[in-house]
Amino acid sequence: MMKIINLSETDSIINQYLAELRDAGYQKNRLLFRNNITRIGEMEAYEISKTLRYEARDVTTPLGTATVRVPAEQIVLATIFRAGLPFHAGFLNVFDHAGNAFVSAYREYTDEDHTQVGIHVEYLATPSIEDKCLVIADPMLATGGSMEMGYRAFLTRGEPSHIHVACVLATPEGIETVRRVMPAERTTLWCAAIDPELNEHKYIVPGLGDAGDLCYGDKQ
Numbered sequence: 001m002m003k004i005i006n007l008s009e010t011d012s013i014i015n016q017y018l019a020e021l022r023d024a025g026y027q028k029n030r031l032l033f034r035n036n037i038t039r040i041g042e043m044e045a046y047e048i049s050k051t052l053r054y055e056a057r058d059v060t061t062p063l064g065t066a067t068v069r070v071p072a073e074q075i076v077l078a079t080i081f082r083a084g085l086p087f088h089a090g091f092l093n094v095f096d097h098a099g100n101a102f103v104s105a106y107r108e109y110t111d112e113d114h115t116q117v118g119i120h121v122e123y124l125a126t127p128s129i130e131d132k133c134l135v136i137a138d139p140m141l142a143t144g145g146s147m148e149m150g151y152r153a154f155l156t157r158g159e160p161s162h163i164h165v166a167c168v169l170a171t172p173e174g175i176e177t178v179r180r181v182m183p184a185e186r187t188t189l190w191c192a193a194i195d196p197e198l199n200e201h202k203y204i205v206p207g208l209g210d211a212g213d214l215c216y217g218d219k220q
Helices: 014-022 030-049 084-094 145-157 172-181 211-216
Strands: 005-006 054-061 064-071 075-080 099-109 119-125 131-137 162-170 187-194
Touching: 014 030, 014 187, 030 099, 030 131, 030 162, 030 187, 030 211, 075 084, 075 145, 084 131, 084 162, 099 145, 119 145, 131 145, 145 172, 162 172, 172 187
Parallel strands: 005 187, 075 099, 075 131, 131 162, 162 187
Antiparallel strands: 054 064, 099 119
């Protein structure tokens, strides 16, 4: 069974960052918005670090030798352009020796009323993920369509030992997509909160709006 970690169920500073991300007044400051996305990424990375396998290693100091326990797994941090970039930066701040994978997967409406959404993939850059711990960081898990397409693209470079799906906001629909396409026994989903629904344009409600636009400005 896939494990789901909803960090809003425990009081922490993540809730403050999320409150600011949701606030229409705070959203006028793109720098603050991006910083809060990054900080939630750092917090989730720390929580993920507790689940990894560790091994003892001797480290030579100026005065002797210290034995420390360090991660025994190879990690690949994967993200989906463009809203995923500041979120990915938070994970990279913590897992600074990790490999990095990037895919361009974006939503495009397929009808005039903007109620039917397709996902377009056109770019992939990734190391091998064979038998590695794959962390897919994408702040908004709405329908799960871009997460599914990104995951399938990454699988062309190997089969990971474990998959951590990390987001800021998730919906039940997005979670069900992850549950359907990823191996349940090797997948853990992390989120700062789960929101109840999507609107007719497939945006999360109450959500926070378009994370990519709020990070980097409007697009045409």
